[in-house]
Amino acid sequence: MDLTPATSGQVRPRPDHIVTPRRHGTVLFEPPASTLAGALATVPAPAATPLGSCEFRRQARQDLLACIGQHAAAIGAVGPGEEILSRPWVITGHQVEFYHAGVWAKVIAADHLARMGRGVAIDLLVDHDVSAHLGLEVPVMEHGHLAKRRITWEAHPPLVAAEFLTAPASLKRQRWMDEITATSLVKSDAWKDYASRLFAGGAEDYVGWLSKARFGFEAALGLHVWHAPCSLLCQKPAWLGFVSAWIAQAEVWSKAYNAALRRYRVAEHIGNAAQPMPDLALSAETLELPFWIYGPGQPRSRLLISRGPAPSLLTPVGPIALPGLGDDDCYRQGQALRQLLAEHHLAIRPRALTLTMFVRLALSNVFIHGIGGAIYDQITDHLMETLFKTVPSYGCVSAGWLLDLPGRDEGPLSIADLRWQYHHLQHNPELALPREYAAERSVTGLLEARREKIRSIQDSLRADRRVGRGCRDGAAVRRSWFRELHQINQRLLPHTQPTLQAIDQQLAYLRLHAAELTVAKWREYFFALHPMASLHALIDAIRENHAGA
Numbered sequence: 001m002d003l004t005p006a007t008s009g010q011v012r013p014r015p016d017h018i019v020t021p022r023r024h025g026t027v028l029f030e031p032p033a034s035t036l037a038g039a040l041a042t043v044p045a046p047a048a049t050p051l052g053s054c055e056f057r058r059q060a061r062q063d064l065l066a067c068i069g070q071h072a073a074a075i076g077a078v079g080p081g082e083e084i085l086s087r088p089w090v091i092t093g094h095q096v097e098f099y100h101a102g103v104w105a106k107v108i109a110a111d112h113l114a115r116m117g118r119g120v121a122i123d124l125l126v127d128h129d130v131s132a133h134l135g136l137e138v139p140v141m142e143h144g145h146l147a148k149r150r151i152t153w154e155a156h157p158p159l160v161a162a163e164f165l166t167a168p169a170s171l172k173r174q175r176w177m178d179e180i181t182a183t184s185l186v187k188s189d190a191w192k193d194y195a196s197r198l199f200a201g202g203a204e205d206y207v208g209w210l211s212k213a214r215f216g217f218e219a220a221l222g223l224h225v226w227h228a229p230c231s232l233l234c235q236k237p238a239w240l241g242f243v244s245a246w247i248a249q250a251e252v253w254s255k256a257y258n259a260a261l262r263r264y265r266v267a268e269h270i271g272n273a274a275q276p277m278p279d280l281a282l283s284a285e286t287l288e289l290p291f292w293i294y295g296p297g298q299p300r301s302r303l304l305i306s307r308g309p310a311p312s313l314l315t316p317v318g319p320i321a322l323p324g325l326g327d328d329d330c331y332r333q334g335q336a337l338r339q340l341l342a343e344h345h346l347a348i349r350p351r352a353l354t355l356t357m358f359v360r361l362a363l364s365n366v367f368i369h370g371i372g373g374a375i376y377d378q379i380t381d382h383l384m385e386t387l388f389k390t391v392p393s394y395g396c397v398s399a400g401w402l403l404d405l406p407g408r409d410e411g412p413l414s415i416a417d418l419r420w421q422y423h424h425l426q427h428n429p430e431l432a433l434p435r436e437y438a439a440e441r442s443v444t445g446l447l448e449a450r451r452e453k454i455r456s457i458q459d460s461l462r463a464d465r466r467v468g469r470g471c472r473d474g475a476a477v478r479r480s481w482f483r484e485l486h487q488i489n490q491r492l493l494p495h496t497q498p499t500l501q502a503i504d505q506q507l508a509y510l511r512l513h514a515a516e517l518t519v520a521k522w523r524e525y526f527f528a529l530h531p532m533a534s535l536h537a538l539i540d541a542i543r544e545n546h547a548g549a
Helices: 033-040 054-074 082-086 101-116 170-183 189-200 206-220 237-248 250-268 330-343 352-362 371-388 415-427 441-467 472-520 532-543
Strands: 026-030 089-095 120-126 134-142 145-154 226-229 286-294 301-306 312-315 318-321 347-350 366-369 394-400
Touching: 026 532, 033 101, 033 366, 054 082, 054 120, 054 206, 054 226, 054 237, 054 330, 054 352, 089 101, 089 352, 101 120, 101 366, 101 394, 101 532, 120 352, 134 170, 145 170, 145 472, 170 189, 189 206, 189 532, 206 226, 237 250, 237 286, 237 330, 237 347, 237 352, 250 286, 250 371, 286 312, 286 352, 330 347, 347 352, 352 366, 352 371, 366 371, 371 394, 394 532, 415 472, 441 472
Parallel strands: 089 120, 089 366, 120 226, 366 394
Antiparallel strands: 026 394, 134 145, 286 301, 286 347, 301 312, 312 318
């Protein structure tokens, strides 16, 4: 589903190169850093919409700069000055959680590209997503075997956006970190440093607590990447101007969204209409838009508007009449929508496609995706080409970076091979007979009878082939011989048990080894569980990626 770039200088990953790196020490940088740095030096082409105008882009970047400064102050840092507005921006982002080294590679790559292009690296904290669990998973030894355990400070987190979560209180925080330290096989210097930063935080919000620890940790490693929560960005007029434009064009844009999804499913041979995400629901009375809407502490709801000459937002607090839309000044429309939402204590947040669409269109010079985002943004590419006649640049970065755990090597044995061998011996018991049984008269008689049945079956098949067609009577006789052959095998089977039991024992060992291997090779352990030397090696591996693999 690759598209020809709509504008010179715009680049994107090649779909067939987006492959998850699973082997330790491998890095995916697609396109290569040098190509993305070249795109960083170009000015994004204006889109065929006021949203893509130079003025709207300037306003949107000022909004994000304000968010960065506000968040920096909240976590005790000094934010950037307005001089960054004149520099190219490399933007990435992810949910607010204890993510793995492959995800963290995007942050390193953003810093690296910004250095290459004298730009600015920004990490969007996607805090409008729901956190499935509050904690992290660690490798442990259970009953003498390697296993994986999730250690949380709250077993059942509320099903609300991360922006409403609070950090654990100091006593709960200490107990949680003590359990990790006592239980995990990993005793890394990086985790010791990171844990001290987590413990030092006061009774803060969850997003600020995690951001403060990571921001300080990254700065100590020489990474200069600004953090900005999406919840702050989505309170600004530029974002809400984007939402207003979608509301004004809902009929056309929502249909184009569904068409892009259907095109992707056809190209990827996806039969499930809910994958990779469901279509927007369009009925005679309502139109669904690709956004969430909710109030403080409320679960997320899909955003619907009513059809008609005077559309209304259909919200958790009831219908809300919308002001007149269609003004070319999207920023002013966003200011009006912000006022309306504030009066009803509501927020509108993006879903996956609309977040990267807005960021690529109005904020970034280059956006850095991980594996999943780079795959689904092929849909965004087609949608932006359809709606805006431009496809702004982005790349895909990930890494295979594994913890050094016992049992990480594959080993020479194969479960599949042993299972085939077991099956083969069951149907050819003479190969599994121990020497002491093979000479017994009762066994030799069965073996001779078995050989005779096989010869008879083979002779019958050859006779049928000579006449050029199957003989019905011959086939019936062969079925009878096959049943007798099976009965002979069953009578020989007790004599093969020592050999088959030995294979069973090997299979049991291999299944246990395979389970431990899965734990050892799991790539999603929190990146700060790696030793500091390993994290420096990851940073070096990404910074050395200029021409690509």
